[in-house]
Amino acid sequence: xxxxxxxxxxxxxxxxxxxxxxxxxxxxxxxxxxxxxxxxxxxxxxxxxxxxxxxxxxxxxxxxxxxxxxxxxxxxxxxxxxxxxxxxxxxxxxxxxxxxxxxxxxxxxxxxxxxxxxxxxxxxxxxxxxxxxxxxxxxxxxxxxxxxxxxxxxxxxxxxxxxxxxxxxxxxxxxxxxxxxxxxxxxxxxxxxxxxxxxxxxxxxxxxxxxxxxxxxxxxxxxxxxxxxxxxxxxxxxxxxxxxxxxxxxxxxxxxxxxxxxxxxxxxxxxxxxxxxxxxxxxxxxxxxxxxxxxxxxxxxxxxxxxxxxxxxxxxxxxxxxxxxxxxxxxxxxxxxxxxxxxxxxxxxxxxxxxxxxxxxxxxxxxxxxxxxxxxxxxxxxxxxxxxxxxxxxxxxxxxxxxxxxxxxxxxxxxxxxxxxxxxxxxxxxxxxxxxxxxxxxxxxxxxxxxxxxxxxxxxxxxxxxxxxxxxxxxxxxxxxxxxxxxxxxxxxxxxxxxxxxxxxxxxxxxxxxxxxxxxxxxxxxxxxxxxxxxxxxxxxxxxxxxxxxxxxxxxxxxxxxxxxxxxxxxxxxxxxxxxxxxxxxxxxxxxxxxxxxxxxxxxxxxxxxx
Amino acid sequence: xxxxxxxxxxxxxxxxxxxxxxxxxxxxxxxxxxxxxxxxxxxxxxxxxxxxxxxxxxxxxxxxxxxxxxxxxxxxxxxxxx
Numbered sequence: 244x245x246x247x248x249x250x251x252x253x254x255x256x257x258x259x260x261x262x263x264x265x266x267x268x269x270x271x272x273x274x275x276x277x278x279x280x281x282x283x284x285x286x287x288x289x290x291x292x293x294x295x296x297x298x299x300x301x302x303x304x305x306x307x308x309x310x311x312x313x314x315x316x317x318x319x320x321x322x323x324x325x326x327x328x329x330x331x332x333x334x335x336x337x338x339x340x341x342x343x344x345x346x347x348x349x350x351x352x353x354x355x356x357x358x359x360x361x362x363x364x365x366x367x368x369x370x371x372x373x374x375x376x377x378x379x380x381x382x383x384x385x386x387x388x389x390x391x392x393x394x395x396x397x398x399x400x401x402x403x404x405x406x407x408x409x410x411x412x413x414x415x416x417x418x419x420x421x422x423x424x425x426x427x428x429x430x431x432x433x434x435x436x437x438x439x440x441x442x443x444x445x446x447x448x449x450x451x452x453x454x455x456x457x458x459x460x461x462x463x464x465x466x467x468x469x470x471x472x473x474x475x476x477x478x479x480x481x482x483x484x485x486x487x488x489x490x491x492x493x494x495x496x497x498x499x500x501x502x503x504x505x506x507x508x509x510x511x512x513x514x515x516x517x518x519x520x521x522x523x524x525x526x527x528x529x530x531x532x533x534x535x536x537x538x539x540x541x542x543x544x545x546x547x548x549x550x551x552x553x554x555x556x557x558x559x560x561x562x563x564x565x566x567x568x569x570x571x572x573x574x575x576x577x578x579x580x581x582x583x584x585x586x587x588x589x590x591x592x593x594x595x596x597x598x599x600x601x602x603x604x605x606x607x608x609x610x611x612x613x614x615x616x617x618x619x620x621x622x623x624x625x626x627x628x629x630x631x632x633x634x635x636x637x638x639x640x641x642x643x644x645x646x647x648x649x650x651x652x653x654x655x656x657x658x659x660x661x662x663x664x665x666x667x668x669x670x671x672x673x674x675x676x677x678x679x680x681x682x683x684x685x686x687x688x689x690x691x692x693x694x695x696x697x698x699x700x701x702x703x704x705x706x707x708x709x710x711x712x713x714x715x716x717x718x719x720x721x722x723x724x725x726x727x728x729x730x731x732x733x734x735x736x737x738x739x740x741x742x743x744x745x746x747x748x749x750x751x752x753x754x755x756x757x758x759x760x761x762x763x764x765x766x767x768x769x770x771x772x773x774x775x776x777x778x779x780x781x782x783x784x785x786x787x788x789x790x791x792x793x794x795x796x797x798x799x800x801x802x803x804x805x806x807x808x809x810x811x812x813x814x815x816x817x818x819x820x821x822x823x824x825x826x827x828x829x830x831x832x833x834x835x836x837x838x839x840x841x842x843x844x845x846x847x848x849x850x851x852x853x854x
Numbered sequence: 855x856x857x858x859x860x861x862x863x864x865x866x867x868x869x870x871x872x873x874x875x876x877x878x879x880x881x882x883x884x885x886x887x888x889x890x891x892x893x894x895x896x897x898x899x900x901x902x903x904x905x906x907x908x909x910x911x912x913x914x915x916x917x918x919x920x921x922x923x924x925x926x927x928x929x930x931x932x933x934x935x936x
Binding site for chain 1: 879880882883884885887888892898899900901902903904906907909911913914915916917918919920922923
């Protein structure tokens, strides 16, 4: 009979290197999910000790305390007490503390010890402590706390061997919980610190030196701008080619399958439904992974909280927080990683506002539509010799999204009930660290698989539905127009036209909005189909046709529509998954619809009046 | 004096954290992270654009605090040596 796994929980302050320790112990044998009923991430992994004990390790959220009211802390406390639905209480606790930051972390160690569970302390980052001349009397610390203490270097190979050995020894005979120290915890920490730890210098000279540049009032924002620019360049120069490659391969596969099957509904379902749907899902992946890679590097290195520090004031004035910065930056590539990335925002309302405005950032899928319309309607005049009118219009569309987000954020701030919990910043700026390949790889794997697992099914189902309504019913015999004219989508386009006519959209444009709801860039292909342009890739000739079919006012109105409209169902799907709330999806959809409608209406009528 | 009024690169000693209401979660958090009587604090720098938030060193840790968070922390002036 297989031995039952020993359940150990990993706890510690944020920035104690707990995740790196978890990665070092469990490697790739981890499972990521949510705790029942809440959107707090649950990470579990397992490993074997030298004598064959199977250890099941639960990585609890990093917290400063077990008393405050945040969701993370509540989950941590409930799980440790065995009171969380569907969770068995751990049999032992590994508490992780940063050896360079014991004054802060020891208080939490003492607080956890009060729960009365068997516990060991992993004194992490002892290498960094040594470099800074911090001396810790481990034997004495262990004696004062009454629990075993081991030194670890989570980022070094073999750096957790002592911990594994200790776990191995305790696994066959779990020690009784040591009596917790009584009295004021801060007093106890001060006493222990005085007894066991000597710190020559409170702050790290290296961190001071880097922070002088990075947080400098003038240079800091410039460095931040440069970092943002590099991330963007990275997404476009590394992610985009792979995305295009995947797209091309799926087109090839599509042609191959189409060649093998007879013309009919089965071929349509496979090629236009399933294969192109899968292509859409996988096509998102490279850009998302590249973006997540950069975000992980910034996160692991300790730069991210610095960026949030620099931007907090500006973000706060529009109802957001410094922590909204990265999710919103990500949303310029695609709102999906942005919305997933909003997990790092601890205040629920701040997080919801961020999710609400993230889709207003101009994502890369909107570019093909903008490129088509700008190319067809905006003359390539140069202004003052350096600026190009086409480029200015594109910049204007980006700014439109940003200004829109600021207005929406501001409105949310005004609507916030007065009695609601005041949002706090209180953000630790940890020491800088070199990101470890193992942690980057596992982080990427985790986020990539969340994206694939959670969204593939939903996006695929919706794409097949889109295919269905644009292919059925078949055109009647002797029909002249393109098949989509006779389909449910064509019917919808024509019957919805009354709704969009005030925005200057004809029925063809209205029809193109329907598949654009699956993926925005498909609006271009649909317009090519309805206007019977033989080659959809030939943007120039499609632009030429469009320029004759719709007015400048309609084109500008359409661009504004794309800047604000709730067009992508993948985004709505991820909002549903991440907030666990249908209300949030309905709210997102309806406010964007109203804003887009109002702004397009204004644009159309103003341009018509003046042009 | 309050931490929000402390100048850049200046140090002072904490007297206590003031609660704005009975269940002030921010005040509780500030105490959790080490803003307790007798602790030495130092303002490392201030953010651009209005000097809010501020970066504060307490013990061996550094925290970014917004003005209204820092103003909860009451300091004792002029007794600090190094």
